Amino acid sequence: MGTAFGGFPVLNYHKINNGSEVDFLTVNTTELRRHFSYLNNKGYTTVFISDVLAHIEQKKPLPAKPVMITLDDGYRDNYTALYPVLKEYNIKANIFLVGGFIQSPDKKHLDPNPMGEFMQAQEAVEMSKDLVEFGLHTFSHQSYSKLSLPEIEADLKKTKARLQELGIPLQPCHAYTFGAYNQKDGNKRQAMFELLQQNDIRLAFRVSNWVDKLPLQNKYFISRIHVNGLFPLWKFKVALWGFIKIFNRIESLLK
Numbered sequence: 001m002g003t004a005f006g007g008f009p010v011l012n013y014h015k016i017n018n019g020s021e022v023d024f025l026t027v028n029t030t031e032l033r034r035h036f037s038y039l040n041n042k043g044y045t046t047v048f049i050s051d052v053l054a055h056i057e058q059k060k061p062l063p064a065k066p067v068m069i070t071l072d073d074g075y076r077d078n079y080t081a082l083y084p085v086l087k088e089y090n091i092k093a094n095i096f097l098v099g100g101f102i103q104s105p106d107k108k109h110l111d112p113n114p115m116g117e118f119m120q121a122q123e124a125v126e127m128s129k130d131l132v133e134f135g136l137h138t139f140s141h142q143s144y145s146k147l148s149l150p151e152i153e154a155d156l157k158k159t160k161a162r163l164q165e166l167g168i169p170l171q172p173c174h175a176y177t178f179g180a181y182n183q184k185d186g187n188k189r190q191a192m193f194e195l196l197q198q199n200d201i202r203l204a205f206r207v208s209n210w211v212d213k214l215p216l217q218n219k220y221f222i223s224r225i226h227v228n229g230l231f232p233l234w235k236f237k238v239a240l241w242g243f244i245k246i247f248n249r250i251e252s253l254l255k
């Protein structure tokens with residue numbers, strides 16, 4: 001476990017709302033502006049997946065206070081609500097897409113989708129031109145913990161092929177759905193890392209609410225912090241610094 005002090009905080013958002021609505025998975029743009037102002041004012045520099053890869057593979061240094069903004073699933077509000085705020089604050093973000101959910105003129109996407117409204121392929125392409133990079137987040141949001149290795153491999157190939165078909169530029173990077181990996185079986189987990197490597201996935205992210213220290217110990221097991229839409233700003237800071245897990249534990253002991 002590490003902290004933002006000398007570590008590499010990776011924040012994990014989902015839905016971004018233009019109004020006042022917030023919940024566990026939804027941060028509104030008023031709060032988001034507070035997060036981004038805080039990061040800019042405190043001298044953090046946001047990085048892309050490609051920056052992390054260049055750091056790991058070519059030993060290119062990361063900026064002094066690196067922070068990574070990630071969003072999972074690929075909701076349409078990432079285009080309508082998040083993207084304008086990214087431009088306003090010059091913040092880089094990385095979105096992990098569910099291949100079969102991206103809306104496209106060929107109508108091959110899941111519709112209606114009980115998880116919500118997903119971005120259109122051309123919106124992803126537009127965002128990829130400046131402040132957004134994209135990675136994989138499965139084809140239909142299955143949990144890799146429940147799939148066999150051949151099933152995982154087939155899913156990776158299918159997701160990549162679909163996003164390529166839609167013309168969305170992809171980074172060789174995966175985010176586990178539900179933050180999940182094989183928690184109990186170390187051998188299975190190792191086999192999954194090897195499978196990712198064989199399929200040219202060169203980074204993978206989980207959700208652990210920790211902050212990894214630099215240099216990163218395992219590029220297939222990078223910690224992320226879930227940003228809860230219900231967090232006040234002070235709790236966002238606690239999370240960013242890598243203390244939210246300890247804080248929650250203490251809080252539950254005091255109840």
Ligand SMILES: [Zn+2]
Pocket residue numbers: 072073137141177178
């Ligand atoms: Zn997800």
